[in-house]
Amino acid sequence: MNNMEFNKIFAAVLLAGIIAMFSGFVANKLVHPKDLKEDAVAVEGGAVVAGAGPAVEATAEPILALLADADLDKGLKLTKACAACHSFDQGGPNGVGPNLYGVVGANKQAHAGYSYSGSLNEQGGNVWTYAELNKFLWKPKKYAAGTKMNYIGLKKPEDRAAIIAYLRSLSANPIALPSAAEIAAEAPAEKPASEESAQ
Numbered sequence: 001m002n003n004m005e006f007n008k009i010f011a012a013v014l015l016a017g018i019i020a021m022f023s024g025f026v027a028n029k030l031v032h033p034k035d036l037k038e039d040a041v042a043v044e045g046g047a048v049v050a051g052a053g054p055a056v057e058a059t060a061e062p063i064l065a066l067l068a069d070a071d072l073d074k075g076l077k078l079t080k081a082c083a084a085c086h087s088f089d090q091g092g093p094n095g096v097g098p099n100l101y102g103v104v105g106a107n108k109q110a111h112a113g114y115s116y117s118g119s120l121n122e123q124g125g126n127v128w129t130y131a132e133l134n135k136f137l138w139k140p141k142k143y144a145a146g147t148k149m150n151y152i153g154l155k156k157p158e159d160r161a162a163i164i165a166y167l168r169s170l171s172a173n174p175i176a177l178p179s180a181a182e183i184a185a186e187a188p189a190e191k192p193a194s195e196e197s198a199q
């Protein structure tokens with residue numbers, strides 16, 4: 001009798017164990033923990049971007065410190081996104097947008113024979129300094145609401161640095177790289193509006 005009781009209990013425990021194992025196995029087959037994990041990462045990534053959005057959106061991140069070591073080949077590759085509208089060679093034709101040879105350090109809206117919107121100098125003075133190009137290429141429409149440049153912009157600071165460094169090289173006399181003092185003085189991503197207009 002005792003033995004019988006024991007056998008019953010043993011059988012019940014064994015059965016419970018088997019059921020637990022089996023349902024785990026089935027659940028695994030049905031849900032695929034790996035997918036779940038990947039989904040979770042994707043969601044997390046999205047959430048991080050969304051969360052960081054408003055702060056990063058305020059102004060373009062600084063790039064002056066990145067220019068000296070920027071990757072010119074990468075810059076050249078990135079100009080593919082501009083080539084539908086811009087030529088880059090000296091004396092090249094204006095297209096939808098003006099030819100961009102020598103644009104770094106040049107006056108804004110100054111390329112001969114091109115009819116500009118007139119809105120590019122509404123902020124930040126009349127010269128395409130590194131800092132102005134950084135802000136413009138980050139979000140053209142935010143920089144100049146009335147601009148004719150229908151281009152979304154370059155989100156990554158490294159990409160803007162690479163393309164601006166490449167644009168700088170398109171000149172017989174490239175302007176000087178930013179000095180250590182200029183780099184140190186470059187405003188952080190969220191600078192007060194008063195400073196912005198003082199430039």
Ligand code: HEC
Pocket residue numbers: 078079081082083084085086096097098100103107108109110111115116117118119120128133137146147148149150151154163
């Ligand atoms: C869809 C066409 C288009 C694309 C793509 C485009 N641009 Fe432009 N770009 C324009 C137009 C149009 C203007 C003139 C803007 C105005 O007058 O408001 C312009 C103006 C500029 C200027 C100012 C030039 C000056 O003489 O003042 C710079 C610098 C510039 N673009 C850089 C770029 C770079 C770098 C890229 C690629 C990352 C790019 N653009 C992509 C159309 C484009």
